[in-house]
Amino acid sequence: MTGTICPACGAAQPPERTCQDDFYEMLFWEAEVPARGAVHHLMVLCYHLQHPHLYSARGIEYGLKLLVTFMATADFDPQSFNRQQRGAVATSPNPDQNQRRWPITARPGDEGSYDAPVRWTLTAAAVVQRGAAGYEPSVREWAQSLLVALRAAGQVPAGPR
Numbered sequence: 693m694t695g696t697i698c699p700a701c702g703a704a705q706p707p708e709r710t711c712q713d714d715f716y717e718m719l720f721w722e723a724e725v726p727a728r729g730a731v732h733h734l735m736v737l738c739y740h741l742q743h744p745h746l747y748s749a750r751g752i753e754y755g756l757k758l759l760v761t762f763m764a765t766a767d768f769d770p771q772s773f774n775r776q777q778r779g780a781v782a783t784s785p786n787p788d789q790n791q792r793r794w795p796i797t798a799r800p801g802d803e804g805s806y807d808a809p810v811r812w813t814l815t816a817a818a819v820v821q822r823g824a825a826g827y828e829p830s831v832r833e834w835a836q837s838l839l840v841a842l843r844a845a846g847q848v849p850a851g852p853r
């Protein structure tokens with residue numbers, strides 16, 4: 693059985709499966725148990741940061757700032773995250789009700805990327821493989837791993853922690 697390697701995040705995927713399937717699987721888990729929604733925005737952020745072509749060039753800067761901000765906040769507050777995101781969504785030229793709305797998405801000729809390779813240690817695929825039971829801590833660990841990887845690659849400034 694041969695699979696594929698995601699060109700964006702490097703996750704090994706079995707045939708016929710992509711990271712987008714993992715993304716939808718996590719959304720499904722959140723829909724199943726509303727308490728899991730506490731990490732919804734963090735999950736969406738991690739997924740997009742590991743697939744930066746989904747962002748516009750400006751969007752990736754925005755996403756990196758969000759990650760740094762939220763990981764620096766000990767008491768992660770999804771409500772304030774929601775408010776911030778709503779504000780950003782309102783400026784989006786193309787809020788599509790049927791898609792995960794993201795404020796600053798890619799369009800032709802304007803796709804986000806990193807100017808150095810980032811070595812991810814956890815991916816959406818890994819979070820899904822760990823299973824739904826530990827979903828919330830898995831997403832928080834995933835987010836922390838992103839910050840470490842992005843700092844190591846010089847994509848976000850070294851922080852106090």
Ligand SMILES: [Zn+2]
Binds near residue numbers: 700702742
């Ligand atoms: Zn991927």
